[in-house]
Amino acid sequence: MPASYTETEPLRDNVTESGYVSGSSSDDTPPEIALTRPHLRFLNRQLQFLEAQDILRWCITTLPNLYQTTAFGPSGLVILDILSKLNVPRPQIVDIIFLDTLHHFPETLALVDKIRERYPHVTIHIYKPADVDTDEEFAKMHGPRLWETDDGLYDFTAKVEPARRAYRELNANAVITGRRRSQGGKRGELDILEVDETGLIKINPLANWTFDQVRQYIKANNVPYNELLDRGYKSVGDSHSTQPVAENEDERSGRWKGQRKTECGIHNPLSKYAQFLIDQERKRQEEALSQAIESQLAIDLS
Known part of the structure; x- marks a missing residue:
């Protein structure tokens, strides 16, 4: 179960909007892990001085039902390799969650x-958009190029849900996760x-690593990596929204190039999706009203 804060200093406000991140739903059973805000601050003060290997060792020996979520970018590959080499008192293989957006x-x-x-001992759990298995089926269900016509709905359908x-x-x-401060944007x-x-x-x-550190680790440890990295792609996402970047450009500048967005929604706050749902409902009502007015005008003119 996900973690929660204790009643002494709750994480959530009294009214919490539902929605726009990965996690549990209101139908889930209560959380099993409780963290107070002071405890979280204390842990971050301690963990920020540890090497990645020690942070991962702490995770494995402390947190039950632990998974790695990755699209097999450079950072995720480094983490996977480190995990495979850890010597811990209670050996535990961390399964991977991979979101196949199609x-x-x-x-x-x-x-x-x-x-x-x-890494044959690691299980990869692959999750696709609901009720479809191919990009053709996705387009048939949601319309062609949904990422252009409604990128919020695309993010929710292909990734968040x-x-x-x-x-x-x-x-x-x-x-x-493989997120790092050096990737910029909200991750800073x-x-x-x-x-x-x-x-x-x-x-x-x-979080403290640079792209060069990640690249050096991959090379030094002969870690398999995405061939696109050799073609100027420092951060690889969906094919329709990822471009190679120049040497002096930010690492994630090739993602959603020309747009203001920097995250696909998985790591956005809940309120983002709540607002998205409100906007979708308002749009639906406006379209329904417009159709009703047009129908009435047609009747009046007939």
Whole structure:
């Protein structure tokens, strides 16, 4: 179950909006892990001085129902490799959650097979958008190029909902992510340990690392990586919204180039999706009203 804060200093406000991140739903059973705000601050003060290996060792020996969530970007690959080499008192393999949006590059999907071969003891749980298995089925159900016509709905359908479903079905308490402060944007003030509005614990063991450190680790340890990295892609997402970047550009500047967005929604606050739902309902009502007016005008003119 996700974590929660104790009643002495609750994480959530008295009124919490539902929605726009991966995690539990109102139908889930109560959380099992409780953290107070002072405890969270204390843990972050301690963890920020530890090496990534020690942070991951702490996770494995402390947090039950722990998973790694990754699209097999450079940071996620480093974490996977470190985990595979840890010597801990209570050995535990951390399973992977991979969100197959049905719009990944072929190189990304080919990498999944390489990862299975290199790390055979790690289970990869693949979650796709609900009720579809191919990009053709996705387009038939949601319309062509949904990421252009309604990028908020695309993010929710292809990423957020599958992530929430994965955490719920796998009973995840905590997830390890590859986010780093050096990636910029909202990640610039990233903590090692977070608890989102759903109570899900998120651990960012490479928060202090730079892209060069990640790249050096991959090379030194012969870690399989996405071939697109050799073609100027420092951050790889969906094929329709990812471009290569120049040497002097920010690492994630090739994601959603020309747009203001920097996150796909999985790590956005709950209120973002709540507002999205409100906007969708308002749009639906406006369209219904417009159609009703047009119908009435047609009757009056007939």
